[in-house]
Amino acid sequence: MATPSEPIVRRKLSAQVFERLKTMVTDGTLKPGDAMPSERELMERFGVGRPAIREAMQTLGNIGLIAISHGERARVLPLTPHSVISQVDLAAEIMLSTSPAALDHLKEARIFFERGIVRQAAEKASPQDVAALRALLDEQEAALGSPDIFIAADMRFHTRIAAICGNPIFEAVSGAMLGWLKTYHTEMLIWTGKENVTLVEHHEILDAITRNDAGEAEAALIRHLERSRALYVHQAS
Template sequence: MSDALKISRRKLSDDVFDRLYAMLLNGDYTPGDHLPSERELMELFGVGRPAIREAMQSLERLGLVAIQHGQRPRVLAPTAEGLLSQIELTAMHMLSSSPQSLEHLKEARTFFELGMVARAARTAEEADIVRLEELVERQRHELNRDAGAFIKADMAFHQAIAETTGNPIFIAVSRAMLDWLAHFHTSMLHWKGNEHITLEEHGRILEAIRRHDEAGAVAEMRAHLERARALYVSEQT
C-alpha cells in the first residue's frame, strides 16, 4: 500500500486536546472557570498524565488557558491581541522572506488606517483629541534628541487613532501591523529631515480630526502613508 494512503495514528494528547477544546467551544467551561485536575482528567479520558499535560500545554500556547504550578488550569477569555500574537513569528518570517508580502502589509495598513481615521474624525471626543495632542508634543520634544523615542511616539499616535474606534479587533490589528513594520524601519530614516515632515503631517491629521472633518482626515492620512510607505525597507536589502 502507498504511504500516501496509510492512516497515521494520532497521539493520545491530540485526542485529549480535541475533547477539551470541544468543551470550551460548547461552553462547558467559561472564562474564569478552572478545569478539572490532572488526575480527574486522566480518569475521565482514560489516559496517562503525559497526554493530559501535552494537551494542556497546547491549550496554553493558544492562549485558551493559564497554567500555574499547584493550581488547576484556568480558562481565559480569548482576545484579538492574543490571537495575533500567536502568529507573530510566522508573520515576521513571511515578511522577511517575501518582499511581496511586505508590500501587501503596507497596503493593508493603509486600508485600515484610512478607515480608522475616518471614524476618529466622526466620533473623537475631547479626551481623544487631548491624547493625540500629547503624543504630537512628545514627538516634538524628541525631535533631534532620541530617534527611538521619536519612533515610539510616532507609533503611539497611530495606535491612539485606532483606540478611538473602541473596536478591540481594529486596535489589535493596528498594533500588530505597526509592530511588524517596525522591524523594517531602519534608523537611517530619521537623519534625513523626515522627522519634521512627520510632525507636520501628524499635525494636519490631528487638526482634521479636531474639526471632525472626515474627508480631510482621510486625505491627510493618505498623503502621510503614501510618503511613509517608501521608507519601510527590509533590513536585508
C-alpha cells in the first residue's frame, strides 16, 4: 500500500540565509556588539546574490537581532525582554487604532497584570525602592500643568513598581502596555482635571508599599486603575 507523499516545498533563498545567520547569532558565533560579515562575504560564503542577503538581513533587523545603519556594518544586538516585547509595538498600535474592543481588553489586562505586580512589589520593597517611588511622585507633582512631563512621571512610577519585583519581563510588559495606552490618555486626563486625583491615588499605593501591605497595595491600585480606565477613550467610541 502506497504511503501518501508530501509535497516538496521550495524555500526562498533569503529564508535559508536568514536561518543560517540567525543560527550564527543564537549559537554565539556572533555575540552582541559584533559586526555582521559584509554583504560580499556572505554572498561568497552562501553562494547567493545580494538581494537574498539584504532580505535576510532586513528580517534579522525587523525582529531586533541586529541593528542596521546606513554606511556601516550591521551589528548584533543583545536580546532583552524590552527589545523583544518592543517588536510588537507597531502591531499593537494598529490593533488599538482600529478596534475599540482591543482598547477595552488592554485596560482589563493591565489591571489583571498590575494587581499581581503591586502585591509582590509591596512584599519586596526596600527603603531605597520606597525613596525612588517617592521621588517620582515629587516629580509628578512638580509637573502639574505640564501634560507630557506629568504623564512620563506617571509611567515611570508604575514601571518602577514593576522593577521592584526583580523580573525584567514584568518591567518590560508594564512599560509596553503603558506606552500603548498613552495615545488614548493624555488629553482626557488634562481636560478632565484629574491630575490631583491621580497624585492622591499614587500616594495611597505608595503608603501601602511603604508598610509592605500587599493587600492594601492591591486594593489601592485597583481603585486607581478602575477609576482612571474611563480616561482612556478610543476615537471611534
